[in-house]
Amino acid sequence: MESAVTAATLALTAVGLSLVFGVMRVVNVAHGEFFMLGAVSAWFITTWVGGPAWASFLVALAVAPLFVAALAALADRIVLKRLDYEPEATIVATIGLMYIFQQAALSFYGPQAMPVEPPFNFRIQLPWFGYSAYKLSVILFATLVLIGVWLFLTRTKAGLVMRATQVDRETAQAFGIDVDRVYAGVFALGAGLAAIAAVLIVPIQQAHYLMGHDPLLLAFITVIVGGLGSLRGTIIAAVFIGLSDGLIAFFWSPTLAKILATLLVAMVLVFRPQGLFGAKQA
C-alpha cells in the first residue's frame, strides 16, 4: 500500500520533470523544490483556512499547485528565458533556484517538520486487511490527474501546441506559436504536478524544507529509466520504481533501495541509453 502511494506520487512528480525536459530541454534540478513548496504551502494554507480537515485540505489541494505553478512561470520568465534555455546554463541556474527555494522555505517556514491533517481518517476494512481510505484515494486521485494530463496533451489544442513545440521550436514559431508562452506554461505545469504530488503526500509524510531531495532523485531515475521525454515510459517506470523502492525499503533498508535504484540507472544508461521505453533517436 505504502509503495503504491509512492508509485502514484512519483509518477506525478516524474511526469512533471519529463514534460519540462521533453518540451524545453531543461534539466530542472529545482523540481524537488517545487514538490517541497507544494507541501509547505499546503501546510500554510490548511493552517490559515482552519475549519474541518477535509475542507482546508481541499483548498490546499486546489490552491497550493496553482501557487507553485505561478512561481514556476515567474522563475521561467526571470531566469530561464534570459539564458535562452541554454542546456548547460539552465542546469546551473536551476541548482541556484533549488537553494533559493530551500532558503526561502527555511526562513518563512522554519527547520521543523510539520504534519497536515488528512482530510479523512478511516480505514476500509476488507476481510483480510484494513486499508487507509486516504491512501487509496491518493492513488485514485493521482491516477485521475495523470489521465487528465494525457487527455490534455493528446486531445486539446494547447496540448497539440506543446507537442509541436517539443518537436521543432523554430517551425512552431513559423506557425504562430508563441514559444515563450508555451515554455512558461510547460514549466508551470511540470511544477504544478510535483506540487499536487506533494499535497497528496503531506498528510502521510509531513512537510519539511529539505523534503525535495528524495523526490528529485527518484524522479530523475524514473525519467531516465522510462526514456527521456516519453510519457508512457515515465509512468511505467514510476510504478515499477515506486513499488520496488517501497518494498525494498520496507523489507531491507531505504539505503539498499537507493543503491539498487542507482544501479538500475547505470545499467539502463549502459545498455539502453534511450531509456527502457524511449524511441531511438533518428
Place this chain on the structure above:
Amino acid sequence: MLRLEGVSAGYGAVTVLRDLTFEARAGEITCVMGRNGAGKSTLMKCIMGLVPATRGTVTLDGTALHALPAHRVPLHGIAYVPQGRRLFGPLTVAENLGIGLMTRGMGEETRERVLTLFPRLRERLDQVSSTLSGGEQQMLAIGRALCLEPKVLLLDEPTEGLQPSMIALIRDVVVQLKETGVATVLVEQRPDAVLRMADRIAFMAGGRVAEMVEARGLTADAPQFMAYVGV
C-alpha cells in the same frame, strides 16, 4: 507586396545577408537562385522573423514585419515551407494540418480545400507524418502552409530529392496558387524548372540580390545561370 530594403541579417557574429533588397508581388512567382550557402534559406528565415534583420526593413503591404516577434509574422498571411520540410514528425497528418489551421484561425472550409488539393493526405489523416513517403511529406508541408490561406507563400527548395511525377504535381499546385493572387517566393536550383514557372528571378551572391530579372524571354543559356548558379 512583400518588400525587403537594406536588410542585413545573420547568425550571431556571422553576417549572411548584407544590405539586401528584394521584392515579391501578388500573383507572381519570384524565384530565388544562388549557390549553396548564398543565403537563400537565410532570406526566407529573415522574412519569417526567425533570423531577425539587424538592419533594414521587411514590409508586407506597408506593415513592418521586421519589428514583430517571429510568431506574429505568419498572422499577417505569410506561410513558410522550410527546406527539408520540417514537419512535426511524431504528429499525425491531421495534427500537422491542425497546427497550420490554428495559426490564423482557419476552419473546416480551408481544411477541405487543402485536402481536395492533396487527396493523398486525406487518405492518411491519422498516419504519423514521419512515416509518409518523401513526396507525401512535401505535400503535407505545403498543405500545412496553405492552411493559413496565405497572401505570401515562401517555398524553400520544395522539389529537392523528389521523383519527377511528384515535382510536376507540386509545380502545378504552385502555379495554380499564383493564379489566385498569392505572392510566391520559390527557392529553386534547376534553371529548367525556374524558367517554366518564374515571373521574375532573383540571383543571390555575396549576401545580396545581385540581379533581379524578368523571366520572360530568358533561356537556359542566359549568362546569369552560369554566373550565379554555375550550371
